[in-house]
Amino acid sequence: MLFLEQLLNGVQLGMMLFLMAAGLTLIFGIMHLINLAHGSLYMVGAYVTATVSLASGSFALGLVGGCLAAAACGVLIEMLAMRHLYHRDHLDQVLATFGIILTANEATKMIFGPQALFLNPPAWLSATVNILPETPYPAYRLFVIAAGIVVALFLRHVITHTRIGMLIRAGATHREMVTALGFNISLLFTLVFALGAALAGLAGGLAGPLLAIEVGMGEQILILTFVVIIIGGIGSVKGALVAGLLVGIVDTLSRAFLPTVLKTTLPAASADALAGSVSSMAIYILMAVVLVVRPQGLYHAYGT
Amino acid sequence: MRHRLISVSLFLCLAVLPPIAYALDDPFWITIATRMLIYGLAAMSLDFILGYGAMVSFGHAAFFGLGAYVVGVLTHHQFYDEIIPFLPFDWTGSVSAVVQWPLAMLVAGLIALVIGALSLRTQGVYFIMITLAFAQMLYFFMIGLPDYGGEDGLNLWTRSEIWGLDLSDSSQFYYVVLVLVGCWFLLSSRMVKSRFGRVLIGCQQNEPRMQTLGYPVTRYKLTAFVISAMGTGLAGALAANQNEFVSPSLMAWTTSGELMVMVILGGMGTLLGPLLGAFLLLSLEEVLAGWTEHWMVILGPILVLSVLFARGGLYRFLAGKRDAK
Numbered sequence: 001m002l003f004l005e006q007l008l009n010g011v012q013l014g015m016m017l018f019l020m021a022a023g024l025t026l027i028f029g030i031m032h033l034i035n036l037a038h039g040s041l042y043m044v045g046a047y048v049t050a051t052v053s054l055a056s057g058s059f060a061l062g063l064v065g066g067c068l069a070a071a072a073c074g075v076l077i078e079m080l081a082m083r084h085l086y087h088r089d090h091l092d093q094v095l096a097t098f099g100i101i102l103t104a105n106e107a108t109k110m111i112f113g114p115q116a117l118f119l120n121p122p123a124w125l126s127a128t129v130n131i132l133p134e135t136p137y138p139a140y141r142l143f144v145i146a147a148g149i150v151v152a153l154f155l156r157h158v159i160t161h162t163r164i165g166m167l168i169r170a171g172a173t174h175r176e177m178v179t180a181l182g183f184n185i186s187l188l189f190t191l192v193f194a195l196g197a198a199l200a201g202l203a204g205g206l207a208g209p210l211l212a213i214e215v216g217m218g219e220q221i222l223i224l225t226f227v228v229i230i231i232g233g234i235g236s237v238k239g240a241l242v243a244g245l246l247v248g249i250v251d252t253l254s255r256a257f258l259p260t261v262l263k264t265t266l267p268a269a270s271a272d273a274l275a276g277s278v279s280s281m282a283i284y285i286l287m288a289v290v291l292v293v294r295p296q297g298l299y300h301a302y303g304t
Numbered sequence: 305m306r307h308r309l310i311s312v313s314l315f316l317c318l319a320v321l322p323p324i325a326y327a328l329d330d331p332f333w334i335t336i337a338t339r340m341l342i343y344g345l346a347a348m349s350l351d352f353i354l355g356y357g358a359m360v361s362f363g364h365a366a367f368f369g370l371g372a373y374v375v376g377v378l379t380h381h382q383f384y385d386e387i388i389p390f391l392p393f394d395w396t397g398s399v400s401a402v403v404q405w406p407l408a409m410l411v412a413g414l415i416a417l418v419i420g421a422l423s424l425r426t427q428g429v430y431f432i433m434i435t436l437a438f439a440q441m442l443y444f445f446m447i448g449l450p451d452y453g454g455e456d457g458l459n460l461w462t463r464s465e466i467w468g469l470d471l472s473d474s475s476q477f478y479y480v481v482l483v484l485v486g487c488w489f490l491l492s493s494r495m496v497k498s499r500f501g502r503v504l505i506g507c508q509q510n511e512p513r514m515q516t517l518g519y520p521v522t523r524y525k526l527t528a529f530v531i532s533a534m535g536t537g538l539a540g541a542l543a544a545n546q547n548e549f550v551s552p553s554l555m556a557w558t559t560s561g562e563l564m565v566m567v568i569l570g571g572m573g574t575l576l577g578p579l580l581g582a583f584l585l586l587s588l589e590e591v592l593a594g595w596t597e598h599w600m601v602i603l604g605p606i607l608v609l610s611v612l613f614a615r616g617g618l619y620r621f622l623a624g625k626r627d628a629k
Binding site: 028032081085090091094098100101102103104107109219223227230234273277280281284287291292295296 | 354360362422425426428429430432433434436437438440441444445447448449450451557561564565568572598599600601603604605606607608611612
């Protein structure tokens with residue numbers, strides 16, 4: 001039963017990673033832009049969600065506020081800086097977004113103070129649910145999983161069945177042709193950026209009741225998100241979902257069960273120490289294995 | 305000719321810095337300058353692959369940290385007279401610089417060989433993310449190792465020892481660092497001008513063409529990656545000596561970012577530029593930190609603006625745009 005709980009925890013982490021990776025992978029697939037500041041948008045989402053929820057007493061309102069604030073910040077960043085970087089090489093993009101991270105982290109520290117914020121799940125989600133007879137599981141985590149599924153279905157619908165989705169797909173593979181046909185590609189880029197930012201803000205808002213809301217939280221998840229994108233393949237939303245779940249489950253299960261497994265062969269003290277180190281490396285080992293087998297990721301969507 | 309003028313005058317200025325600092329009764333400058341030189345060495349090594357091989361490594365902090373940890377672990381075991389547990393033979397470490405520093409380079413190089421062999425299967429933005437991820441992996445590995453201090457890091461009880469020198473004296477240590485930086489600069493600029501360096505530059509400009517000409521492109525790039533990591537490892541070993549402390553924060557991803565910023569500010573593909581870039585960034589940090597507690601909120605926009613508008617870097621500004629490289 002413990003296994004089932006940990007598996008669900010893994011799926012929940014995977015859904016958070018999917019929300020982050022879907023936006024980042026779309027931004028990369030379409031604009032060929034590597035955006036380190038995606039983690040900062042996640043942080044903005046978390047802080048605004050927590051502040052609005054605490055002030056208004058409504059978590060749902062907080063989530064909406066977090067998404068909107070992150071989207072607004074995303075549009076601002078896009079118009080001020082990113083727009084001038086689309087045609088530069090990746091190195092310039094990395095450095096400029098690195099500068100944005102430093103600014104965002106310090107500005108957050110100035111506005112909200114250096115101490116972490118904590119947020120409780122809303123009353124209607126703070127109970128536990130019996131997933132199996134006599135196996136309680138926090139309802140909030142199930143809610144996060146459900147939110148991830150809803151977003152995945154929504155993105156699938158948008159990308160495959162709407163006009164905007166068609167433009168997104170066309171813009172990713174034949175950018176010049178889309179421009180030549182008279183579509184405002186720069187508006188499309190801003191829109192995609194805002195969508196990605198809103199998803200990052202949603203992930204941050206959802207993370208609020210699970211983690212401490214603090215400066216630097218964005219970078220932790222950003223690097224996990226990179227691992228997800230590398231495994232899933234750049235530009236592929238489906239890859240982001242599959243790889244997100246894979247990374248979430250592998251990470252959670254290895255942290256939960258590696259000490260027990262190692263204790264069967266090693267003395268307890270060194271097993272604990274080794275398991276701590278190895279389990280934090282597990283997803284990177286997974287990434288290395290995927291790279292050896294499929295250097296372009298599981299679902300390679302567009303050209304690099 | 306302006307290159308030689310700039311490099312000679314730069315190293316001359318650096319050589320006379322300690323006496324001037326003592327004359328001005330400000331020996332603290334020597335410590336700051338040593339730190340700048342050490343970071344400059346790491347940035348110069350990064351430039352070797354960034355500026356000449358078009359490999360954007362976002363994980364060089366890992367090699368910096370590994371070099372530092374080699375010194376840290378060897379000194380730790382020597383001090384407590386303990387056998388290093390993970391080696392197949394019995395050795396209680398050493399505090400001799402002649403042993404520690406080459407070993408730091410060797411370890412950084414070997415790990416780079418593995419990371420590079422995996423990462424070079426990809427290119428472009430994948431390469432950036434993968435090198436970052438591997439560096440992060442080593443960072444978490446070090447945090448998870450309680451034997452060597454884990455997150456709190458490891459105190460060194462003494463600096464490395466070289467026969468006839470006293471490295472705990474700040475100006476003697478400074479000159480040792482300066483000589484090493486000078487040697488690494490000469491070595492790197494010779495390598496860039498050699499056949500090996502030309503092939504590397506060829507790969508940067510047009511990799512398929514080099515491949516078609518029959519060059520084993522990946523092998524060349526991997527060699528450059530390893531050399532670059534070795535220089536960074538040496539810088540890490542020196543940093544461990546200067547701080548007399550090593551911790552996983554040396555390997556944090558922000559260190560990798562800072563090294564890249566130094567390369568860009570100074571001028572990519574100029575070797576000496578990154579050294580200037582290290583001086584520029586660290587003094588900017590020093591000045592802003594003295595000014596306000598929230599200095600990063602000023603530094604961040606400066607970085608963004610310099611990426612957007614100041615292309616080419618400080619070195620090209622000094623040497624004249626066309627003259628550079």
